[in-house]
Amino acid sequence: MVRGLSRVDIVDIESVECVGDIPIEEFISIARKILAKGGVDEPIVVVDGRVVNTSLCLALKKLGVKRVPISRDGAVRIFIPLEALGFYSDIKPNTMRVFRNSLELLYGNWPTPLVKLERLSLKGIDVWAKLEWYNPFSGSIKDRIAWYMFVQWIERHGPIAKLYEVSSGNTGLALASISAIHGASARIYLPSTAMKAVEVMLRVLGAEVVRSSKELTTDILKDVEMEAIRDSAVMLNQFNNDANFEAHLRYTAKELDLQLREAGIVPRAIVAGTGTSGHLAALALYFKSRYGGYVKVFGVQPAPNNTIPGLRRANTGSKWLNYVDIDDLVDVTLEEAVRGSIEVARNEGLLIGLSSGAVVAGFRKLVESGVVESPGSAILIFPDSGFKYVEVFETYIRNSMKTL
Ligand code: PLP
Numbered sequence: 001m002v003r004g005l006s007r008v009d010i011v012d013i014e015s016v017e018c019v020g021d022i023p024i025e026e027f028i029s030i031a032r033k034i035l036a037k038g039g040v041d042e043p044i045v046v047v048d049g050r051v052v053n054t055s056l057c058l059a060l061k062k063l064g065v066k067r068v069p070i071s072r073d074g075a076v077r078i079f080i081p082l083e084a085l086g087f088y089s090d091i092k093p094n095t096m097r098v099f100r101n102s103l104e105l106l107y108g109n110w111p112t113p114l115v116k117l118e119r120l121s122l123k124g125i126d127v128w129a130k131l132e133w134y135n136p137f138s139g140s141i142k143d144r145i146a147w148y149m150f151v152q153w154i155e156r157h158g159p160i161a162k163l164y165e166v167s168s169g170n171t172g173l174a175l176a177s178i179s180a181i182h183g184a185s186a187r188i189y190l191p192s193t194a195m196k197a198v199e200v201m202l203r204v205l206g207a208e209v210v211r212s213s214k215e216l217t218t219d220i221l222k223d224v225e226m227e228a229i230r231d232s233a234v235m236l237n238q239f240n241n242d243a244n245f246e247a248h249l250r251y252t253a254k255e256l257d258l259q260l261r262e263a264g265i266v267p268r269a270i271v272a273g274t275g276t277s278g279h280l281a282a283l284a285l286y287f288k289s290r291y292g293g294y295v296k297v298f299g300v301q302p303a304p305n306n307t308i309p310g311l312r313r314a315n316t317g318s319k320w321l322n323y324v325d326i327d328d329l330v331d332v333t334l335e336e337a338v339r340g341s342i343e344v345a346r347n348e349g350l351l352i353g354l355s356s357g358a359v360v361a362g363f364r365k366l367v368e369s370g371v372v373e374s375p376g377s378a379i380l381i382f383p384d385s386g387f388k389y390v391e392v393f394e395t396y397i398r399n400s401m402k403t404l
Contacts, residue, residue, distance in 0.1 A: 001211050005127045007071060007073055007076060007378030008069050008070070008071045008076060008078055009066060009069070009070055009071075010044045010067050010068070010069050010070075010080065010084070010085070010285075011068060011070055012066065012067060013057075013060065013061060013065060013066060013067060014391075016044060016046070016051060016068060016070060016183070017049075017051065018051045018054050018058050018061065019048075020042070020054060020058065021058065022058050022059065023056045024242050024245075024320075024323060025323060026055055026059075027055075027058070027059050027062060027246075028285060028323045028324065029338050030055060030056060030059035031059055031062070031063060031249065031285065031289070032285060032289045034059070034060070034063065034082070034218045034287045034290075035286060035289035035290045036265060036290065036292075037079075037287075038081055038082055038290070039079055039080050039081040039082050039084070039085070040056075040060070040068075040069060040079075040080050040085070041077060041078060041079050042056070042075055042077065042078065043068075043069040043070050043071040043075070043076060043078060044056060044057045044068050044069065044070045044071070044075070045070070045071055045072075045074055045075055045264055046070050046071070046347065047072065047074075053075075054247075056060070060085070061185065062246050063080070063087065063249070063250060064087065064090045064249065064250040064251075064254070065085040065087045066085065066086030066087075066089050067084070067085050067086050068085065068392070069085075070083055070310050082178045083167070084124060087254075087276055088254065088258060090250060090254060091110055091111060091250060091251070091254060091255045091258055093109075093110070093111065094108050094109060094176075094307050097109070099366065100334040101181075102136070102181060103147070103178070105136045106135060106137065106143050106144075106147055107138055107147065107251075108344070109134075109135075109136070110132040110251060110255050111256070111258065111259055112130060112131055112132055112135060112255075113130070113131045113134055114128055114129070114130050114131075114209075114256065114259040114260075114379075115128065115129055115131060117129050117344070117347075117348050117350075117380075118126050118348075119347040119348055120343070120347060120348065120360070121342065122364075122367055123367055123374050124374030124375045124376075124378070125268070125269075125372060125374045125375065125376055125378050126236030126368060126376070126377040126378070127377075127378050128263075128267075128377060128378070128379050128380070129257060129350075129352075129356075129379075129380045129381075129382050130259075130266070130299045130380070130382060131350075131380060131382055132382055132383050132384060133326050133353070133382070133383075133384045133385035135174075135332055136170075136201050137173060137174045137177035137178065138169075138170040138171070138172075138173035138174040138177065139170075139173075139383070139384055139385055139387075139388075140169075140170035140173075140174070140353075140383050140384035141170070141252070141279055141381070141384065142170035142171040142173070142174045142238075143174045143177075143381040143385075144247045144248065144252060145171065145174075145238060145243065145244040145248070145278055146171055146174030146175045146177075146236075146238075147174070147178055147247075148243050148244075148246065148247035148250075148251075149236040149238065149243040149244060149247070150175070150178050150182070150236065151178075152169055152243040153234060153236060153243075154182075157234075158180070159184075160179070160182065160184045161184055161232040162184065162185050162231065162232065162234065163175060163184050163185070163186045163187070163233060163234050163235070163236070164186075164187045164188075164189065164224055164227060164228040164231070164234070164235045164360070165177050165187075165188055165189070165224075165235060165236060165237070165238070166187070166188075166189045166191075166217050166221050166224050166237075166239075166375075167217065167238070168191060168193070168194055168198075168275070168309050168310055168386060169189055169190070169194050169195055169198035169309060169310070169388060170188070170218050170310065170383070171192070171203060171204060171207070171238050172186075172188035172190065172198065172202055172207070173198060174400050175188070175236070176188060176202050176205040176206070176207035177205055180205055180206055181208070185206075185207075185208070186205075186206075186207040186208070187207065187208040187209075187210060188202050188207050188208070188209055188210070188245070189210045189211075189212060189220050189224050189387045189397075190202075190209060190210070190211045190212065190215055191211075191212055191214055191215055191217050191219070191220060192211065192212060192213055192214060192215050193216075194211065194309070194376075195308050195309060195388045195389060195391065196391060197387065197388045197390065199211065215307065216256045216312070216316075217239075217312075218239070218316055218317060219243060220313065221237075221239065223355040225237070225342035238276050238278070239317070239319065240319060243313070244276055244278035244320075245277075245278050245281055245282050245319075245320045246282075247278070247282075248279045248281075248282030248283065249251050249282040249285060249286055250280050250281060251287035252279055252283070253282050253283050253285075253287065254286070256283070256379065257286065257287070257290065260379070261403075265377045266291055266295065266375030266377075267287070267291075267295055267377050267378065267379045268294065268295065268296065268297065268299045268372065268373065268377060269295070269297070269298060269363075269366070269372045269373055269376070269378040269379070269381070270283050270284075270287060270296075270298070270311035270378070270379045270381070271297075271298045271300060271327075271359050271362055271363045271366065271378060271380050271381070272297075272298075272299065272300065272305075272309075272359060272380075272381040273299070273300045273301070273310065273311045273355040273356075273359055273362075273381070273383065274299045274300065274301055274311060274312065274318050274321065274329075275310050275311050275312050275318070275355075276312075276318060276319065276320075277299075277314065277318030277319060277320045278320060279381060279383075280297070280299050280318075280320075280321070280326065281318075281320030281321050281323065281326075282320070283381070284297040284299060284325060284326045285323075285324045285325045288324075288325060296328075296371075296372065297326045297327055298326065298327055298328050298329070298330060298362065298363075298366055298371075298372075299314060299321070299326050299328070299329045299330070300328055300330050300332055300358050300359050300361075300388045301313045301314050301330070301331060301332070302331070302332065302333075302358070303331040303332060303333045303336075304331070304333070306332075306333045306334045307334060307335055307355050308332070308337050308355055308403060309353075309354055309355065309388075309389065309392075310353075310354070310355040310383060310384070311355050311358060312366040313331055316402075327371075328371060329364050330356040330362035330366060330367070332361045332362050332365075334392075334394070336357075336358070336361035337354045337355070337357040337358035337361055338354065338357060338392065338393065339357065339361065340352075340356070340357030340358060340359070340361035340364070341353065341354060341357030341360070341386055342357070342393075342394070343360060343387075344356070344357070344360055345358075345386070348387075350382075351385055351386035351387065352382050352384075352385060352386055352387050353382070353383060353385055353388065353389055354386075354389050354392060355383050355384070356380075356381075356382035356383060356384065356385075359380050359381060359382065360380065363378060363380055
């Protein structure tokens with residue numbers, strides 16, 4: 001332990017031994033308080049070399065602080081702002097863009113761009129989009145969670161030799177890349193609705209592909225869990241693995257916060273699609289805790305009987321939405337999503353993916369119904385680009401030449 005402490009010292013979090021885990025509800029409740037206060041108001045108490053309030057210590061670790069206040073005299077009232085704890089030092093842009101290896105190209109290259117969509121701004125609301133296809137492996141937001149789930153597993157259980165995962169595409173691609181980097185074998189189970197490009201690229205990455213006759217990833221999960229146990233394979237399971245949500249809280253939300261501060265914006269609305277609910281729930285927890293009710297957070301889900309790759313209806317078990325508040329959920333059809341993508345392509349020159357198009361369509365509905373009020377800024381999260389969805393765009397362009 002650290003020697004020569006005064007009543008409260010700020011020390012490197014790595015020098016404090018807080019091991020174990022906390023239930024997700026408890027983590028969220030502590031994180032909410034820390035984010036709302038913008039700092040911590042009690043130290044980590046260490047008695048006889050042991051941490052007494054382990055939950056606080058673990059929560060701070062998960063939030064990515066680099067330093068923590070500790071006391072050996074018991075609990076005292078203090079206030080140490082997040083900045084002083086190195087909370088933001090996870091995000092350190094590499095301006096010369098030299099990377100020591102391909103993994104560093106992921107976490108060393110954040111933040112992903114935040115861009116104002118000038119021609120999409122409507123009714124006095126400025127629209128900003130976060131372009132998640134700037135992540136290097138799957139070209140999507142899923143690189144973040146694939147990497148984080150993978151490294152968290154290795155930290156706790158050691159190397160991964162064989163990995164199975166169910167994915168509609170992006171998580172599978174990201175995990176196949178990261179498995180290739182780590183010399184692990186990957187088998188990805190795709191639903192029948194997965195895009196052809198995903199299947200081919202998975203094979204290019206050396207992954208084994210099992211395509212199911214079922215339409216939804218959730219319909220396959222249970223069987224694959226059993227197969228993974230039978231074959232002694234690791235299944236990180238993005239649908240249930242809290243590292244998914246934690247990666248978005250620690251990186252996606254935090255970096256967006258820094259970018260918005262740089263731009264001098266407190267957003268009025270954040271709009272994101274929901275699949276596992278990892279990024280939507282983390283953004284909701286972060287921004288609502290940090291900035292209060294001024295920031296409204298909206299989820300976009302496929303309308304009943306519509307399939308939009310990557311998205312699921314929230315009532316189909318989107319785990320983390322059970323623990324956080326969002327302001328509303330908007331239904332979007334596949335056709336509306338395609339139109340959203342085409343609108344952005346033709347106005348902003350950006351080829352965005354279908355879930356991004358759904359976010360645009362959902363945002364439009366929210367503005368038109370007066371739910372998102374002007375003036376202010378809205379942030380749209382664009383999870384990937386349009387290239388994987390060429391067969392869907394082709395069908396719509398061919399069938400609806402006049403209207404699209
Ligand atoms: N958009 C795309 C293209 C996706 O691949 C996914 C998830 O697979 C999502 C949106 C939904 O993201 P989340 O799982 O964080 O809810």
